Amino acid sequence: MNATPHDIPTNRANGPASCGACPVFSNNLCNGLTQAALAAALPASAIHDHTAPARRSIWREGETVERVPVICQGWAATAITLSDGRRQILSFLLPGDLVSAALIFQTASQCSVDAITEVRYRTFPRGDIKAALRAQPDLFAAVSRILSGESMRSDRLAIDLGRRGAAERIANMILNLAERLRRRDMMAGETMDFPLRQHHIADAVGLTVVHVGNVLAEFRRARLVEINDRSLTILDPDALRRVAEAV
Amino acid sequence: MNATPHDIPTNRANGPASCGACPVFSNNLCNGLTQAALAAALPASAIHDHTAPARRSIWREGETVERVPVICQGWAATAITLSDGRRQILSFLLPGDLVSAALIFQTASQCSVDAITEVRYRTFPRGDIKAALRAQPDLFAAVSRILSGESMRSDRLAIDLGRRGAAERIANMILNLAERLRRRDMMAGETMDFPLRQHHIADAVGLTVVHVGNVLAEFRRARLVEINDRSLTILDPDALRRVAEAV
């Protein structure tokens, strides 16, 4: 089954070689080619593997991040928290995602990174990546694609939060996740692993947990989606897209 | 006076040399150094100057943008428009701003660019910039600083739209603009040129024109700001910051 966790050897010894075995690798560090190049250019010893348990914060806002992290397995989220506790999730990180392209260029992290499920990730030395970026045109191209992709996603988030109603936002969020998972071969038909709690959704779409619950109940009643046992299936994709509305 | 429009020769003949005379140049293509390098590396003939009248759209969503644009003078905005007319302004562009760093890497523009005042801008050939990026480490550093800055701004926008109330959002917007103008030496004390109409503010903070009007009226009543004749002065910066709330 596609949605099953795939296993990557975690011990450092296996080093970058294991990336070749990673089923998401081809979508990895940007749609395709790239990290093969990157891995080849870096000594195996420069790459570190890590694991974070579910529900734990991986980095806090403002912390210095010495190495550039890529998610190998599990779901995580980048978020900003206001002093009074209000929180906004900026993006969900799926296997193969660079945590943030900005981290290639600067060490200060604007936002915290929180594990949603257990997360396995891998970090690369920033200096080496920057050097490789100069040397390898296709790596450069790949990173620029990531950058464009990130800015596109944050633009979409802005219009969601600024100009769309609750149902639209949530429908869009579900469709976007499904889309991203499908590209990674992590959808089984219209069904996906769905480890998000309602409070994750609420923080991602800028609503209250209660209101998210209501909207989801409405979706279920309308037979748009079915959610149980940490798995979501889209029953009526067209209708859901209609709720999510046009560009 | 600082807020006065500064004049840059518009005819191509004067080429990049005129950039040296531009008072915002030092904040330019990112806080400092960079474009000097860029200008030096590019033939004068490769740089084109343009002017757009106030209230006109410069590029529409989805249009192919062949050359990388930098704002020289005036205010512009990048925005996304939904098919039903709802609009979200993603950022205001001030003199010295690269329209979007993503345009260095890709030709498709996700969002439209609209002139607010009359805008003078300058475009550079994408290929040359990419080449210069490889050759000149400090240009590369500068562009990465722009990229981080852009992603920081869009993160702040997201938390504003997702998690803050109307007054907070508007106060933040004003403070951010003041901050950016101050870095450009375009503030006279606490007073700035303020060409924005209420509908620009509404589209930027994700509210209705009417509600923006109400909040601004409230601000005026509370003697936080004064707006007249397309100019805004912050009467009580501390109080305004208090309204804008903590990080």
Place this chain on the structure above:
DNA sequence: CGTGAGCTTGACTTGTTTCAACCAACGTGG
């Protein structure tokens, strides 16, 4: 067995939108 995290539901409050009318400033053309 108890505790706490997550979800659901209902009643009530608040913030924001919608609709509508009206005013002032401005530019345009007769």
Place this chain on the structure above:
DNA sequence: CCACGTTGGTTGAAACAAGTCAAGCTCACG
């Protein structure tokens, strides 16, 4: 020079979307 339409701003009343508060339920976990 005036009549006129347009654009931008203000105000008020009513409708609506989302937030808050509160209670109760399930389930996993120690």
